[in-house]
Amino acid sequence: MKNTEPHWKTDFSVDWEQTSFITRREFTRFLGLGSAALATGNVLMVGINATRTETTRPRVEISEVDSIKPRGYKTFEYPEKGKHAILLRHEDGSLSAYSQRCPHLGCSVFYTEEHNQLECACHEGYFSPRTGEVIAGPPQRGLAKIELETINGKIFAIGGGEG
Ligand code: FES
The missing domain is CATH 2.102.10.10 (Rieske [2Fe-2S] iron-sulphur domain)
Structure with missing residues (x-):
């Protein structure tokens, strides 16, 4: 019997039993948490920079x-x-x-x-x-x-x- 599958399917096959899917909800939650982490990082950087500008110059x-x-x-x-x-x-x-x-x-x-x-x-x-x-x-x-x-x-x- 001749294999009718395209080459790419056999060469780069996906084991669907082993592969886990990410649901749309999980992906949205990931994006939300990632954005919150970036926003928190930005707030911290602003605070650090504000502290730096207060440093005094030498005499x-x-x-x-x-x-x-x-x-x-x-x-x-x-x-x-x-x-x-x-x-x-x-x-x-x-x-x-x-x-x-x-x-x-x-x-x-x-x-x-x-x-x-x-x-x-x-x-x-x-x-x-x-x-x-x-x-x-x-x-x-x-x-x-x-x-x-x-x-x-x-x-x-x-x-x-x-x-
Ligand atoms: S470097 Fe261009 S005018 Fe001074």
Whole structure:
């Protein structure tokens, strides 16, 4: 007697006696529980991230005020090693500090006394030394500002900067 079954049925046969079926109700319950587990995970992640943003930045001594001349600057690393930042002393003696990471594509920003502005050479982005806001070029937002504190003639970075 000739076998009339197609090849795939004999090659990949299913033992229906051994195979267990999942009912539509069981599958729906599985989807519901899976969705609930994912929703719970998302809520937990939001809680963890909210806790992280509350972490405080280190307090780092940058320089003595008198060691930076008006329209001068000093580079430092903040909030950690490898995150480059720049401290500016303006003509009136006030101070500003920013991350040196350009918010466009991450090149280093530097200060030019001649133009009294912060510049990114990669795509000609220009920033205000007073506010860190964009003056010209492709960056869509300003530089990350670093909070400063001056105590007894010493300048400290106390917060902000590159995330
Ligand atoms: S990376 Fe600074 S302007 Fe493009």
